[in-house]
Amino acid sequence: MILEVAILDVKPGETTDFENAFSEAEGIISSMAGYCSHELMRCLEVANRYILLVRWETVEAHTEGFRGSTDYQRWKELLHHFYDPFPEVHHYLPVGNEKGNRAA
Numbered sequence: 001m002i003l004e005v006a007i008l009d010v011k012p013g014e015t016t017d018f019e020n021a022f023s024e025a026e027g028i029i030s031s032m033a034g035y036c037s038h039e040l041m042r043c044l045e046v047a048n049r050y051i052l053l054v055r056w057e058t059v060e061a062h063t064e065g066f067r068g069s070t071d072y073q074r075w076k077e078l079l080h081h082f083y084d085p086f087p088e089v090h091h092y093l094p095v096g097n098e099k100g101n102r103a104a
Contacts, residue, residue: 001036003092004054004062010082012048018082025078028071029054034061059091 010018022040029035036055043049056062066072080086 001094002056002059002062003094004052004056004089005092006052006054006087006089008050008052008083008087009046009085010048010050011084014082015042015048018050018079021078021082025075028075028078029066031071032061032066032069034058034065062091 026038026040029038034057036057038052038054041051041053043051054062056066
């Protein structure tokens, strides 16, 4: 299993709209092949910062399957305009897991 981690800085004053849009968007991501689970959490110290944690079966399920899908276009329409700056996304593998996929 792979953990996708994205720190999302939402434009000030747009957090409620972002959370509402994410409510729709999470139905998109959760329907993808290779998706396992996700969590969206709001930062206590920085009011407009969130962390998105998504568990995938493989890196490719995220980078090729999800990002290559037509549904990803809707995800982008719903969410990408909220971010400033645009988030970096990284993939993590559990320590000691020699059989999992590794991001290059």
